[in-house]
Amino acid sequence: xxxxxxxxxxxxxxxxxxxxxxEYLHVVSRRVFAxxxxxERRARTRGSGQEFADHREYTPGDDFRRIDWLxxxxxxxxxxxxxxxxxxxxxxxxxxxxxxxxxxxxPRFQYGLKVAAALxxxxxxxxxxxTLAGYAERVVAELPAQRGKARILKVFRxxxxxxxxxxxxxxxxLRGFCAVHxxxxxxxxxxxxxxxxxxxxGLDVLRSLxxxxxxxxxxxRTDAVPDLRGDxxxxxxxxxGRCEVGITPAILAAYERAHRVHSEExxxxxxxxxxxxxxxxxxxxxxxxxxxxxRQGRFLT
Amino acid sequence: xTLLGVSGWPLVMLAATATxxxxxxxxxxxxxxxxxxxxxxxxxxxxxxxxxxSLIERLRRLVSLLIALLMTWLLVGALARPERTGRGRGxxxxxxxxxxxxxxxxxxxxxxxxxxxxxxxxxxxxxxxxPASEVLIADTGGRAILPYTTxxxxxxxxxxxxxxxxxxxxxxxxxxxGARVVLITDGVAGVTPPAGTTVVSVFxxxxxxxxxxxxxxxxxxxxxxxxxxxxxxxxxxxxxxARLELPGAERRLQLAPGEIFHETLDASEWPEGEIGxxxxxxxxxxxxxxxxxxxxxxxxxxxxxxVRGASRALETVLGxxxxxxxSIVEPTSPIRREAADAWIxxxxxxxxxxxxxxxxxxxxxxxxxxxxxxxxxxxxxPVLDVRDADHPLMRGVALGDVQVARxxxxxxxxxxxxxxxxxxxxxxxxxxxxxxRRVVFAFEVDDSDLATxxxxxxxxxxxxxxxxxEPSSLxxxxxxxxxxLPDARVRAVAGGAPVxxxxxxxxxxxxxxRPAVFVAESGTLRQLVVVNPSPxxxxxxxxxxxRGDARRDxxxxxxxxxxxxxLGSLVIAGAEWWTYHRRLTV
Numbered sequence: 001x002x003x004x005x006x007x008x009x010x011x012x013x014x015x016x017x018x019x020x021x022x023e024y025l026h027v028v029s030r031r032v033f034a035x036x037x038x039x040e041r042r043a044r045t046r047g048s049g050q051e052f053a054d055h056r057e058y059t060p061g062d063d064f065r066r067i068d069w070l071x072x073x074x075x076x077x078x079x080x081x082x083x084x085x086x087x088x089x090x091x092x093x094x095x096x097x098x099x100x101x102x103x104x105x106x107p108r109f110q111y112g113l114k115v116a117a118a119l120x121x122x123x124x125x126x127x128x129x130x131t132l133a134g135y136a137e138r139v140v141a142e143l144p145a146q147r148g149k150a151r152i153l154k155v156f157r158x159x160x161x162x163x164x165x166x167x168x169x170x171x172x173x174l175r176g177f178c179a180v181h182x183x184x185x186x187x188x189x190x191x192x193x194x195x196x197x198x199x200x201x202g203l204d205v206l207r208s209l210x211x212x213x214x215x216x217x218x219x220x221r222t223d224a225v226p227d228l229r230g231d232x233x234x235x236x237x238x239x240x241g242r243c244e245v246g247i248t249p250a251i252l253a254a255y256e257r258a259h260r261v262h263s264e265e266x267x268x269x270x271x272x273x274x275x276x277x278x279x280x281x282x283x284x285x286x287x288x289x290x291x292x293x294x295r296q297g298r299f300l301t
Numbered sequence: 302x303t304l305l306g307v308s309g310w311p312l313v314m315l316a317a318t319a320t321x322x323x324x325x326x327x328x329x330x331x332x333x334x335x336x337x338x339x340x341x342x343x344x345x346x347x348x349x350x351x352x353x354x355s356l357i358e359r360l361r362r363l364v365s366l367l368i369a370l371l372m373t374w375l376l377v378g379a380l381a382r383p384e385r386t387g388r389g390r391g392x393x394x395x396x397x398x399x400x401x402x403x404x405x406x407x408x409x410x411x412x413x414x415x416x417x418x419x420x421x422x423x424x425x426x427x428x429x430x431x432p433a434s435e436v437l438i439a440d441t442g443g444r445a446i447l448p449y450t451t452x453x454x455x456x457x458x459x460x461x462x463x464x465x466x467x468x469x470x471x472x473x474x475x476x477x478x479g480a481r482v483v484l485i486t487d488g489v490a491g492v493t494p495p496a497g498t499t500v501v502s503v504f505x506x507x508x509x510x511x512x513x514x515x516x517x518x519x520x521x522x523x524x525x526x527x528x529x530x531x532x533x534x535x536x537x538x539x540x541x542x543a544r545l546e547l548p549g550a551e552r553r554l555q556l557a558p559g560e561i562f563h564e565t566l567d568a569s570e571w572p573e574g575e576i577g578x579x580x581x582x583x584x585x586x587x588x589x590x591x592x593x594x595x596x597x598x599x600x601x602x603x604x605x606x607x608v609r610g611a612s613r614a615l616e617t618v619l620g621x622x623x624x625x626x627x628s629i630v631e632p633t634s635p636i637r638r639e640a641a642d643a644w645i646x647x648x649x650x651x652x653x654x655x656x657x658x659x660x661x662x663x664x665x666x667x668x669x670x671x672x673x674x675x676x677x678x679x680x681x682x683p684v685l686d687v688r689d690a691d692h693p694l695m696r697g698v699a700l701g702d703v704q705v706a707r708x709x710x711x712x713x714x715x716x717x718x719x720x721x722x723x724x725x726x727x728x729x730x731x732x733x734x735x736x737x738r739r740v741v742f743a744f745e746v747d748d749s750d751l752a753t754x755x756x757x758x759x760x761x762x763x764x765x766x767x768x769x770x771e772p773s774s775l776x777x778x779x780x781x782x783x784x785x786l787p788d789a790r791v792r793a794v795a796g797g798a799p800v801x802x803x804x805x806x807x808x809x810x811x812x813x814x815r816p817a818v819f820v821a822e823s824g825t826l827r828q829l830v831v832v833n834p835s836p837x838x839x840x841x842x843x844x845x846x847x848r849g850d851a852r853r854d855x856x857x858x859x860x861x862x863x864x865x866x867x868l869g870s871l872v873i874a875g876a877e878w879w880t881y882h883r884r885l886t887v
Contacts, residue, residue: 064439099339100339100340101339103337103338103339104339108339168340192339192340194339194340194342194343195342196340196342212817216347223339226338228336230333230334231333231334232332232333232334232335232336233332233334233335233336234335234337234338234339234341234344235335235336235337235338236337236338236340237337237338237339237340238339238340239341241341242335243341243344243348244333244344245344245348246361251347251351254350254351255343255344255347256494258343258346258347259343262343
């Protein structure tokens with residue numbers, strides 16, 4: 001872990017104090033998903049955990065060590081004591097690597113990487129299984145499920161290796177990612193959600209698989225209030241599509257209104273489907289976003 | 302409209318070229334800057350919402366192009382320096398009319414005369430023309446000094462030799478076809494330019510005190526006494542002091558604005574002949590009226606012999622004449638030259654016709670025959686027609702209304718006679734110059750109402766002066782002076798060479814630019830002319846241009862149209878800037 005902290009400090013500017021704070025956080029899932037390994041998270045399944053959960057009738061083959069003899073004496077029935085098994089939580093972190101994230105000297109992409117790294121660290125510290133994927137038109141890179149803080153170095157290297165490029169097609173990327181069997185879990189999408197095909201189509205893929213989805217919407221002030229004037233040819237950073245616009249106060253006002261409506265539509269979609277929605281302006285310090293904003297959004301506790 | 306003084310065609314060509322260039326530049330102008338944005342998702346949504354404005358969006362380019370073209374045309378128009386050239390249109394003709402009246406010699410505050418400023422204005426006007434322009438120079442003396450020419454060096458040479466001349470101002474006849482006519486004046490002479498003339502003012506208020514009247518006349522009651530009238534007027538707008546010098550006298554004057562000093566002095570002791578008066582005033586800007594001349598006539602009385610039996614009115618008038626020694630002689634008494642300078646008979650003739658100048662009123666054909674008019678015949682109630690109003694005898698006299706009951710007409714006047722009055726084709730009154738001066742009226746005074754005419758005493762005085770050979774002097778303003786003598790020699794009384802003259806319809810004309818006394822002689826005829834500045838010219842501040850109610854072109858305003866065009870283009874450029882930054886135009 002010290003090595004990981006040192007690397008984080010070098011590459012992602014995580015200092016040790018911040019990482020220590022992260023260790024006290026863990027991701028909250030609104031649902032309880034089945035994990036593969038015993039971890040620090042309760043699962044539906046009953047197993048060999050420490051907390052008593054229930055009794056059930058003894059059937060041959062059961063471990064007779066779990067027969068509740070006190071209950072037999074009182075009820076003259078053979079009952080098996082069941083304990084809640086603490087399992088790990090599958091966390092899927094999707095980082096938008098399309099070119100729209102790199103606009104204006106890549107601050108949004110860097111911010112997304114930091115958020116992903118922090119969340120990943122939190123999940124690893126909780127012994128959750130964290131899967132990382134970078135996507136644009138498709139999943140461009142994937143780090144299979146990692147577990148335990150010792151893997152954070154690998155996570156950082158993976159995040160550092162991500163290169164932005166291509167257009168956004170969330171639907172195709174997620175469909176490709178889910179084409180192989182994935183346990184249900186928390187799917188965190190870190191993106192600007194500027195999908196030409198519409199963000200709904202992408203999120204619907206996860207919704208259909210009953211993932212608990214959290215949308216971290218990275219916004220910037222330059223997106224909301226662009227500093228443009230005069231007659232311009234606007235070029236889409238992803239598709240290279242061109243659009244000639246005479247910037248007038250009315251046009252700017254209409255754009256600001258459209259930007260606000262886009263965020264409101266995303267929030268409404270998430271609320272309607274009980275998804276988490278965390279609008280995250282990249283102008284606020286990253287630490288504040290993790291320690292305050294996400295906790296206020298009850299994404300982290 | 303002129304293009305830098307050439308013609309309208311270059312203007313059209315320039316406008317067409319500029320229009321082509323602007324349209325070309327409009328369509329090849331630099332493309333809009335390219336800005337990379339994260340995504341066009343939201344922009345396309347915005348633009349889709351504004352689809353209803355697409356027509357306006359398309360019109361914006363057209364409006365911008367039209368604005369650019371309008372600015373270009375206004376600038377081309379301003380560069381062309383359009384100026385109104387009157388009704389006609391021509392390739393840059395300029396007619397410069399300069400006011401050469403004497404008031405143009407008035408000094409301005411900068412020490413230069415109005416004429417100097419007028420020349421500056423003229424040179425500026427010429428400098429504005431193109432080398433191909435035709436320029437005409439004329440003055441208000443009514444003469445076209447230089448006809449239209451493209452030789453600008455000749456134009457400037459002519460200007461350098463022009464000078465103000467005393468005299469009344471008259472706008473000369475100028476060929477205005479296609480020409481811009483400019484009158485440069487101070488407005489004092491009252492020259493009225495035709496409509497469409499650009500008036501350039503060189504007027505500036507000035508200080509002037511001038512001698513507005515100076516004349517010597519005989520005292521009627523005394524044969525050897527004279528008196529002089531002197532008048533000095535302050536035409537300035539401030540109180541001024543002046544010193545007036547007269548023969549043997551001096552006056553210190555202090556005159557309020559507009560005040561007139563008038564005095565009648567005893568001139569009996571002044572020498573005969575030409576005399577002068579001089580005025581000195583501080584800051585006086587107009588020197589021409591600071592000097593005046595007068596003529597003191599000979600003080601000897603004229604001896605007249607009136608044949609008894611003449612009209613009582615005639616006898617009374619002669620008795621009242623100053624410097625006349627009248628004697629009544631019997632018809633039978635001889636009249637000798639030693640005793641009489643002239644004789645006068647009305648009806649009754651002397652027994653013998655003396656060889657002495659005479660004034661005769663008679664309708665007797667026999668008497669007329671004795672006087673040399675054998676072809677005379679009686680006529681009743683003739684209608685008089687004045688034939689020679691310029692003769693010294695007729696000066697200040699109007700005889701056209703005289704009613705005559707009985708007269709005789711003279712069929713042949715004679716070679717040395719000048720017919721004064723006619724009755725139909727025949728002569729009724731005439732003056733004979735040689736060999737002895739005689740004035741013959743072919744009717745008697747009492748047969749007419751001549752004696753009741755107001756001009757009768759004047760005529761008798763004219764007749765006595767003419768017969769005695771001592772003409773009373775004429776008063777004329779400086780400038781072009783005409784005397785009613787054909788082919789007269791004119792010289793200054795004070796001496797010097799004869800002045801240049803020119804004939805004009807039986808009279809003689811000469812130029813007198815300074816106050817002086819001239820004598821004009823034609824055969825036995827002699828005429829004194831006292832020339833002084835016109836009092837009207839002394840009022841150098843009496844100009845309509847001083848009140849600003851006349852057009853006065855200033856350097857900026859004279860070319861006002863191009864200024865307006867330039868301002869218009871600037872206003873449109875400002876509007877384009879305003880609308881561009883609000884994206885109303887592209």
